[in-house]
Amino acid sequence: MIELLPLLLFFGAIFVLLLGYSVAYSLAGTGLIFAAIGIMTGHFEASFLEAVPNRLFGIMNNSVLIAVPLFVFMGVMLEKSKIAEDLLDTMATLFGPIRGGLGISVTVVGMLLAASTGIVGATVVTMGLLSLPTMLRRGYDPGVATGTICASGTLGQIIPPSIVLVLLGDVISSAYQQAQLEQGIYSPKTITVGDLFLGALIPGLLLVCAYIAYLIFKAIVHPETVPAIPKEERDKVDNMFHRVIFALLPPVFLVGLVLGSILGGWATPTEAASVGALGAMLLAMARRCFTLSILKDVMRSTTQVSSMVFIILVGASIFSLVFRGFGGDDLVREFLTDLPGGVFGAVALVMLVIFLLGFFLDFIEITFVVVPIVAPILLAMGLDPVWLGVMIALNLQTSFLTPPFGFALFYLRGVAPASISTMQIYKGVIPFIMIQLVALMALAQWPALATWLPTLVYG
Structure with a gap:
């Protein structure tokens, strides 16, 4: 019976989440309820709960996690001050003469916005509001338009600097140290967020190139689905050089500065994120878009997102502590090591579980609950x-x-016009999912895509 308790705890938390309760309170509440039951039945040591205060203070003292609100502030400021909108218009005009050019510009701008914001929902909603009406008005196939927006919006998961990679870097670093201690290895080597940024750079850029290649393919095979911007509309744009200099280069330079300072070892992720937040404010000031009202909106959005991240982290810490108290980590270890196929079988199963959980849980919950276990x-x-x-x-x-x-898909459905059906959105993302799966298999086949650059830079 005791071996079933970790499974009951895990599926109990999933059940409570599906009932619609808050993620943080579902995780913490389920964990504490099961802990109380375990203490009363003698299957759980109450001393495990004594580690909760230390865990919470550890979260507050973690300097890496300070980068989260700063990166969110940077991305929201770029969005609220209309910098992202001008960036999209400029890129669309720049690539306008070629078929598929608008889709390419959406992909590139989505990459930049996703990298700076790092929150999938915010990026997809923003790109849906800014670019979807424009793409439909200019004759784009609804499936291609919605698929491009969804795919480019999710690039924030893999393109650095990314909040996902910041959080994963912290968790993976702790897991790496734990794995070494369990094996009796005392190596001075540590895993940093910068390592993950470097590791994700090549796969992320290859993914962007694959998206663009697909749009070019569509332009050749089905040119009517991705038309060019009409010449008379392009001729209305005055001084294109001026627009490129003042709308395109500053935000690109800012993102490059933030990422370059981390990868070059000149700044920690937290320091670089503070530079990015300050740089976003300076860009808004330079464009005369910095007002007290915008600053309040940005700070309110940043506080909401940051509070969500950290309260989920608190709930996940309590949940994982109770899970380990019931011996759940030993149960998972035995199950994975006994799987047929060895390491390959274990990795394949974990990736399948994470993929399925991604349907119901956000990356924050998966990062803080599942990753520390496996x-x-x-x-x-x-x-x-x-x-x-x-x-x-x-x-x-x-x-x-x-x-x-x-x-x-849900985020885009929420802002897409009624003329766009849900099935059109589903069909539109299928080619991009195929690209993602190919990229995932390529990374599994050639790990050097992720490990070569960190080894080259950091040794």
Whole structure:
């Protein structure tokens, strides 16, 4: 019976979540209820709960996590000050003469906005409001338009600097240290957020290139689905050079500065995020879009998102502590190590579970609840921590894009006009899901796609 308690705890939390209760309180509440039952029946040691205060103070003292609100502030400021909107208009005009050019501009701007914001919902909604009406008005096929927006919006999962990678980096680092201790290895090597940023850079850029290649393919095979912007509309734009200089280069430079300072080792993710937040404010001021009202909106949105992240982290910490108190980590370890296929079978099953959970849980819950349980076990099998982190991020991105439960599809459905059917959105993302799966298999086949750059830079 005691071996079933960790499973009952896990599925009990999923059941409460499906009832519609808040994620943080579902995780913490389920954990505490099961802990109370375990204490009364003698199956749980109350001393495990004494570690809760230390865990909470550890969250508050974690300097890496300070980067989360700063990155959110940077992205929301770029959105609220209309910098993202001008960036999209400029890119659309720049690529307008070619078929599929508008879709390419949406992909590139979605990549930049997703990287700076890092929140899938915010990016998809923003791109849906800004670009979907424009694409439909200019004759784009609804499926291509919605698929491009959903796919580019989820790029924030894998393109650095990304909040997903910041959170994963912190969890993977702890899991790596735990795996070493369990094996009796005392190595000075640590895994940083910068390692994950470098590891995700090549797969992320290859993914963007694959999206663009698909749009070019559509332009060649079915040109009517991705028409060019009419010449008379392009001729209305005055001084294109001026627009590129003042609308395109500043935000691109800001994102490059933030990412470059982390990858170059000149700044920690937290320091670089603070530079990004300050830079976003300076850009808004330079464009005369910085007002007290906008600042209040940005701070309110940042507070909401950051509070959500950290309260979920608190709930997940309590849940995982109770799960370990019931011996859940030992149960998972035995199950994964006994699977046929060895390491390959264990990784395949974990990736499948994470993919399915991505239908119901956001990346924050999966990062804080599932990854701390399975990552130490997989790393103890000899897997590279950077490769594992990038695989999880890419897997979650695919999950968020897959019908019928993909979060990105729900977000776009919420802002898409009534003339766009849900089935058109589902059909539109299918080619991009195929691209994602190919990328996932390529990364599994050639781990060097994720490990080569960190090894080259950091040794």
